Amino acid sequence: MRRALAPGLVGAVVVVLVALPLFLTPYPISLVTRILAFGLLVVSVDLLTGVTGLPSLGQIAYFGVGAYTAGMVGVHVTDNLVVQLAAGVALAALFALVTGAFVVRTSGIVFLMVTLAVGELTHRLADGLDAVGGSNGLAGIPPGTVLPGGEPLLIAGFVYWWVLAVFLLGMAVALVVSRSPLGRAMRGVREAEGRLPALGQRTYAVKLAAFVVAGAVAGAAGTAWTAQNRFVSPGDLAFSVSAIALLSVVLGGAGTLWGPLLGAAVVIVVRDELAAYVAGYGELLLGILFVVAVYALPRGIAGSRLRRVPSVRPA
Amino acid sequence: MGWLDANLISVLNGFALAALLFLIAVGLSLVFGTMDVLNLAHGSLSLIGAYLGVALVDEDASLGVFVLAALLAAAVGAALGAALAAMTSAINDHLRQALLTLGVALIAADVLRELFGSDPERVSAPAALAGSVDVLGRPYPVYRLSVVAVAVVIGLVLYVVLERTQAGAIVRATVADRGMVEAIGIRSQVVLLGVFGVGAALATLGGLLAGPVLGARPGLDSTVLLLALVVVVVGGLGSVRGALLGALLVGQVQTLGVSLLPGQASYLLFGAMALVLLLRPRGLLPSPYAHAGGHA
Known part of the structure; x- marks a missing residue:
């Protein structure tokens, strides 16, 4: 993990990302914006799945809480994006704390299914709750501002810069946590949960902390999604989005954080962009990509750098 | 009797849905129990069965034609199951198996849409079973009752084969300890291929039998997959009795629950699953042979 990210490379990538709107037209910029918001959701899934070894299909729930909170704050309170981000992250983290208290008591395939249930229940709640627009979705979200009383962000490039800022913030939180003592304990849960208590670590607390951090990151991704689209609908929280995340x-290489980000970019480009050339076959392309990737990239895109101890099955 | 009288049709529909879910889910459960493979293409197998029904069974088909179509569907399912077993056998990481089988499911969905179109299709029940009979004074379709009977017979056969024959003993041993089965000179690959083939055959057969009830349409594959996953996780992975109990529970939640609490319908299924898993993480009736689980 330590040598997975060279500071120089990270710096160069950030500079290129910041400079993108100066070179690209609005359409590709909105594509990259979408990749960043979805990518941050995927990073939150990786914090649980790859780093902590808890495969999750439920991060869409916290993404949804972030997205809807940002939208509701935008419609009813203020168009200030910083306030929307803070409210979205706070509520998503709180929701993760309340649900996580139960969910992290499970592991493995049961964790997968319980998180799936949380995701689906949230999806259906959004669909049935008239206060947030029900099945029509939450519309009429005004364009956001960054400074109080500032100009609303209407140009794709400015929206992109805001989403990039949220993305970098979320990514930084994920990286800092992953390298902190908490991150080491999370990897300990993944590799040998039974041994952690022997070292004086409370695995329940470690897993719950990981769940709340991942929920907060997913919430931030949700607010970024709303900032770009200015519309949230229950369809954004569908099971298929969780599965693809x-x-x-x-696809990217679980546990590396940056690999899954590349995986997210590949998935979005294949599903939304290449599909335009073969009308209606986006899912077919995605299916072929998945099958080929399993055989051609046994350790994901980030692959060969990640050394993982094979998991030992309890007798 | 007043309550039962009012809700009789919902209860019966629940049993019919449970019978279909049991047929489809038991294969998913056995494949996971023996091979540790979570087959996300399982819903596609049952949709393929349903579309075989669309192609082979027409409006006034005789019972013989329907049975032939069902046997053909099972054969196609067995072949596809063997292919899936071969594809997944080299991969021993659950998440990569999920990636692979979901990829296969996405490809199958688009191919089926190309072949049969996007409009919902219906499979006709065979003419001999098309009518209805009186159940406690109410008419009920004969076909749905027959589906329950078929599922009971298949469930009994499965139970006897698994619990009372040597082949069943080998399968149970493979669930418990694959290495030990290899050590006594049995090629576990062959066992796994057989289980995957039978499980997939039951999924396509279940899909075809479900045709006259659920129809055939794009998207039905993921609906069925989700329901089957809920059934096996609630019941307990790798166990026939668990799949049966899970199917009965999900069947009633989906029909009786929805008719009693229409406003809460969409929360019932996943709410019930979350509750069961938090109280009994290994499901209601986990396989007594399976290892401690908890892997993914």
């Missing part, structure tokens, strides 16, 4: 993690 989890598979982006596997």
